[in-house]
Amino acid sequence: MPNPPRPDPIAAGAEARRLLRGAASATLATQSDGQPFASLVTPAMAPDLGALLLLSTLSEHTRHLLREPRCALLVVGTAEDANPQTAPRVTLTGLAEQVSAAEVPALKARWLARHPYAALYAGFGDFSLWRLRPGGALLVGGFARAIRLPLAALLPDPAALAAVAAAAADILDHMNAEHADALAAIATRRLGGPEGAWRMTGVDVDGIDLAGPDEAVRRFNFAAPAGNSGEVRQALVAATRAARAANG
CATH class of the missing domain: 3.20.180.10 (PNP-oxidase-like)
Structure with missing residues (x-):
């Protein structure tokens, strides 16, 4: 049986961006002293595909990122059938950083537009806005359909x-x-x-x-x-x- 054709990286990059931009929730992977840790987060994507996260200093994943900014974000779409492996998903890897004070008003407004319910607590003193700067991604378009995406293919023109x-x-x-x-x-x-x-x-x-x-x-x-x-x-x-x- 011939191998299936390789996905076009530019088209795959656009597909990955659509998944990321449409996500209401995601799994954040961090680590502490070599021990991996996964948690639920609610991202919003900046126009340049920086993943915005409103994080509390009381959360374990925030303490991890303060010590080790390398992390990953997993977004999963809707499965085609009963098999969860048919769901499209993208893993975004990169470095997390706290958003600078000058950028917070515009980027926080974008995050709140995606998560309006969070206005109840977004102003609490223990919350701050973080950004995951992409380093690359892995897109799995469904069962046995995977492609690694360098930044040139992943990021918008x-x-x-x-x-x-x-x-x-x-x-x-x-x-x-x-x-x-x-x-x-x-x-x-x-x-x-x-x-x-x-x-x-x-x-x-x-x-x-x-x-x-x-x-x-x-x-x-x-x-x-x-x-x-x-x-x-x-x-x-x-x-x-x-x-x-x-x-x-």
């Missing part, structure tokens, strides 16, 4: 990242002010969100983040990474049309 980041504030303002109905259609008809008012809380090269009623959040992934604001607009127009068509 730098030019596209800069172009979308430069336009992000204008995109959010425009969509929330002028196209709230389109956002609601995408959230409810394409993503299964509850009926009600929805707004866009984030945009990056891979998709958009949406927030709705009762702290509901949804992630909409573009079919392909956007290289600039024009391609973001094209993706949103196509998503809106598909959502409205699905609504009859």
Whole structure:
């Protein structure tokens, strides 16, 4: 039997980013004196794919990271059938660091947009924002489908990242002010969100983040990474049309 074709690294990198950006929870692996330790965390991804974590100094994994910043983050998607091994998953490896004071307001707002329920405790003095800077990843797209991803394949294209980041504030303002109905259609008809008012809380090269009623959040992934604001607009127009068509 011939070997299956090797996955394209760039396409696999985009798949890994979609899994990471859509994750509501993940497993964080740390170590202390050579003893591995795993814990549940709630990540949010910065536009550049830095994994943001709000961690308490009371947590064992935080004490581990203060001594040894090397760590890994495992995100698991939905299995195709009863076999858990068919679930896509990605292990992100890298170095954890505390986010600098200057970066905290913007990055904490992004993290809270993904986890709005955490506003109840995010301001407690023992919590601080951390970032896992990626060093590489392993994507398992399903059973017997694995590929190691170097940073060149994993991270967004730098030019596209800069172009979308430069336009992000204008995109959010425009969509929330002028196209709230389109956002609601995408959230409810394409993503299964509850009926009600929805707004866009984030945009990056891979998709958009949406927030709705009762702290509901949804992630909409573009079919392909956007290289600039024009391609973001094209993706949103196509998503809106598909959502409205699905609504009859």
